[in-house]
Amino acid sequence: MTAASPPEVAWFGALCDDDYDLLGVADPALASSWDHCRDIALAAERNGFDSILMPSGYALGIDPVAFTAAVAPMLERICPLVAVRLGELWVPQLARQLATLDQILGGRLLVNIISSDLPGQALESAPRYRRTLETMTVLRRLLRGExxxxxxxxxxxxxxxxxxxxxxxTCPPFYFGGLSPAARxxxxxxxxxxxxxxxTVAATAAVIDDLxxxxxxxGRTLRYGFRVHVIVRETEAEARAAARRLVSMLDADTGEAIRSRSLDTGSAGVARQGELREGADDEGYAEDHLWTGIGRARSGAGAAIVGDPDQVRAKLDAYRAVGIDAFILSGYPHLDECDRFGRLVLDRYPHAPLPR
Incomplete structure (x- = not known):
């Protein structure tokens, strides 16, 4: 895509027990399950999203590959972005698994590569990323039929x-992230x-320039994607009030317990999310319309774009202007915010699915 091309806009599948009405207050109705996550996937397709991230967490939620295989026949257009944690499966078997998913989906599979410690194992960052690069290289060749x-x-x-x-x-596109030099x-x-x-927009631009x-x-070029939450309401005042309400029952100990459940708590990306929170103003805003309160109860992506529909669209466009052409969005509760974002923003925001 060129800078002027419409971006890919994705929603989040919430397979990892990361759905709340109030952050830190568990709601059994929002726990990851076949019924709940299926409803989110169908809502994302109904609302016109181009793709949907199916995340992976060993200790959390449900398996993304099994879930995607089950929901795929219900999805006519949307492209599932399926997270795989490299090293959990022998690479030839992983290739067969992904190729089967791609066939079920009629060639619409996207793959989110995760380089993380395996359950029960800790590996230093440098060798872990060397393992990741080897796995990606072999996996791509097998998926190409080589x-x-x-x-x-x-x-x-x-x-x-x-x-x-x-x-x-044709190998499905590999989506991959990480802030450390080895990950880059x-x-x-x-x-x-x-x-x-x-x-922030400026920090995002600097990372893109480096990459x-x-x-x-x-001798390569990359596309650039941005994973962020959204809180959109009819007015800015309502959006900011919704942000305050979301963390109104969250205490520090509960937030720390939620953040520590992830296997990636020591990563450079998680550290940067912490820095972003520490540098925010008294209400948690790192810059206009970028609110860091979600990171109080989340190890990974910890900020939200907050505002009225025009402000949210303008903020997305600010990121597009520095090189972002794929957005992976989420909001709490995921089903409600999916419908709200689709109605208030996506219906009037030019976007296009990634061509395969």
Whole structure:
């Protein structure tokens, strides 16, 4: 896509027990389940979103691959962005799994690559990212239908591809994020879309400039995605009130307990979300319409775009102006905010799905 092209706009599938009416107050009706998450996926399609992120967390929620396989026949147009935690499956089996999903979806699969510690295992950042790069390299070759002869530090295999490949030999796009230098190098070498968590417009521009240089060194170009929450209401005053209400029952101990459940609490991205909160004003705004209160009860993406429909569209456009062309949005509760954003913003916001 060019800078003037409409962006891809995605919603969040909330598979990881991350749905609340009031942050920190558990509601069994909003816990991740087949029924609840199916309803969110169908709402995202009904509201015109281009794609939907199916997140993955070992200790949280439900499995994204199994869930996507089940819901795929109900989705006619939307593109599921399925998160996979590299290392949990032997790569040839993962390739067959993803190729099968892509066939079920008629070639609409998108893949969110996650480089994280495995359950029960801790690996230093540098070798973990080396393992991630090896896995992405081999996985892409297998999904393209290519034979593999790869002898690396973590993967050592020679084999023909499975008969079933993705999209008749076209690998689904790999979405990948991470702020550390090692993560940025992996993205530059092997990703298609570099994903960022919420940050100020200027800081986002700086990261994109850095990634453009790193990718150019590999003779590559990337697309850039932005994962952020949204709180949109008819007026700015109503939106800011909704933000205050969302954290009105949250205490520090509960927030810390929620943040610590994630396997990525020590990452550079999580650290940056903390810095963003610490630098915010007394109401939690890091800059106009970027509210960091959600990060008080969330390890990952911890800020929301808050405002009336025109302000939200203008904020999205500010990120587009510095290079973002894919947004992954969410809001609490996810089903309600999906409908509200679709009605107030998306209906009047030009957007387009990623071509495959």
């Amino acid at each position: 034979a593999v002869a790869f002898h690396g530090e973590f993967l050592d295999l020679e084999l023909d591809p499975p008969r079933l490949t993705a999209g008749s030999g 190098d992996v993205a530059a070498a092997a990703a298609d879309v570099f994903l960022m968590w919420p940050d 453009r240089g790193r990718a150019a060194a590999h």
